[in-house]
Amino acid sequence: MTRIPHETADEPNPLRALTLDRLRSRTSMKWRTYPDDVLPLWVAEMDVPLAEPVVRALTEALALGDTGYPAGTSYAEALADFADKRWGWEGLAVERTAIVPDVMLGVVEMIKLVTGPGDAVVVNPPVYPPFYQFVEHMDRQVIEAPLGTDLRIDMGALEEAFRRAVTDRAHAAYLLCSPHNPTGTVHTAAELAAVAALADRHGVRVVADEIHAPLTAGGVDFVPYLSVPGAERGLSLMSASKAWNLAGLKAALAVAGPAAAADLARLPEEVSHGPSHLGIIAHTAALRDGTDWLDALLAGLDDNRRLLADLLAEQLPAITYRPGDGTYLAWLDCRALGLGDDPADVFLHRGRVALSSGVPFGTGGTGHVRLNLATSPELLTEAVRRMAAALH
Numbered sequence: 001m002t003r004i005p006h007e008t009a010d011e012p013n014p015l016r017a018l019t020l021d022r023l024r025s026r027t028s029m030k031w032r033t034y035p036d037d038v039l040p041l042w043v044a045e046m047d048v049p050l051a052e053p054v055v056r057a058l059t060e061a062l063a064l065g066d067t068g069y070p071a072g073t074s075y076a077e078a079l080a081d082f083a084d085k086r087w088g089w090e091g092l093a094v095e096r097t098a099i100v101p102d103v104m105l106g107v108v109e110m111i112k113l114v115t116g117p118g119d120a121v122v123v124n125p126p127v128y129p130p131f132y133q134f135v136e137h138m139d140r141q142v143i144e145a146p147l148g149t150d151l152r153i154d155m156g157a158l159e160e161a162f163r164r165a166v167t168d169r170a171h172a173a174y175l176l177c178s179p180h181n182p183t184g185t186v187h188t189a190a191e192l193a194a195v196a197a198l199a200d201r202h203g204v205r206v207v208a209d210e211i212h213a214p215l216t217a218g219g220v221d222f223v224p225y226l227s228v229p230g231a232e233r234g235l236s237l238m239s240a241s242k243a244w245n246l247a248g249l250k251a252a253l254a255v256a257g258p259a260a261a262a263d264l265a266r267l268p269e270e271v272s273h274g275p276s277h278l279g280i281i282a283h284t285a286a287l288r289d290g291t292d293w294l295d296a297l298l299a300g301l302d303d304n305r306r307l308l309a310d311l312l313a314e315q316l317p318a319i320t321y322r323p324g325d326g327t328y329l330a331w332l333d334c335r336a337l338g339l340g341d342d343p344a345d346v347f348l349h350r351g352r353v354a355l356s357s358g359v360p361f362g363t364g365g366t367g368h369v370r371l372n373l374a375t376s377p378e379l380l381t382e383a384v385r386r387m388a389a390a391l392h
Helices: 020-024 052-064 074-087 103-114 130-137 155-166 189-202 258-265 269-273 277-289 291-315 343-351 377-389
Strands: 097-100 120-123 141-144 172-177 205-209 235-238 252-256 329-333 368-372
Touching: 052 277, 074 097, 074 252, 074 277, 097 103, 097 269, 103 130, 103 172, 103 205, 103 235, 103 252, 103 258, 120 130, 120 155, 130 141, 130 172, 141 155, 155 172, 155 189, 172 189, 189 205, 235 258, 252 258, 277 291, 291 329, 291 377, 343 368, 343 377
Parallel strands: 120 141, 120 172, 172 205, 205 235
Antiparallel strands: 097 252, 235 252, 329 368
16 A cells, blocks of 8 residues: 555654645545635544554554454543543543444434433534534434633523523433534633533533544643543543544444443444444554654644634734634634625635634624634645635
8 A cells, every 4th residue: 555654753743744736636525525726624624644553553454354343342441541641531431431433423322311302402602513413303402501702611601501401301411512613612620510510400411522632732631521520420422533533434432420321321232333343443543552643733733723823813813713722623703804694605705715604503603714724834824815815
């Protein structure tokens, strides 16, 4: 096979490894949705080569013809070890995990375990659009608890949403996005403990989407929801897919707090048939052996956050951007530009830059765009130049 242009010895910035021509040869959604004259900085795919340990593990599996059904607990063991070393969390018990096809399908299954049709699910908009789509498809009602003006959880709004969620309903859940997509907010231990206390007081079950957990800025600590006091009844979904760009290799883990083990035990056995065996091999290799690559990526993302802030200040000063402490997503407030509810449409058609429209992210999304900064500094620089040119 052709070797990926990525050296493991020195771990250079993987965001600088691929040329635009090489990226345009990809056939995934990011690179095939728009014409070739559009720079795609929208969907959550990174412009990186795979980490060499992942390539090696997949190559060995293919050489063996090891392409059957998944088995065993290697993924959960790798995640538990990663969580211990990375976050100082020793509480991820392998026996309280289950493999699921991916994080959002895992979210669906967890919500089914703790709520029924017609029940309410609380979310914090602006938030990842599939939260609305999947919840409503399950015949649950979405109740919004908007983030505060500081883009952090508003505890007053959350408590009011919890009150509404449990009124005249048998059960309710809170779908927590941690770190938060699209703002990049990384919730603190104190905030998460306050969430757990509120949830316990109102009888709301917390389901945490922690898919972006490994992607935090330098000096910022990720706190697993299940690690805080009072979160024993919580359920979490984790995956290596975002941090190592493995979305096409489906696999995720559901993790239960000590008091939620019985709930997870009710997960239908057939759900575990959904993950890809190759996906589990890839995710396990990433968590076990891909941390040097991850650290190089995180340093590159820190550089890109600073670069984006500088570029916007110079060329689009009317855009408000607060660099997030997590994810590789940038939430841009474009309302001062006067481009209407959907500035992403203007940047696409006038500037030939594809960004995610803020509208589907719910309350607080109009007039905003989400930009994926997991690309090369050169492409990021060109994208901002085009966005600025689109205003003239």
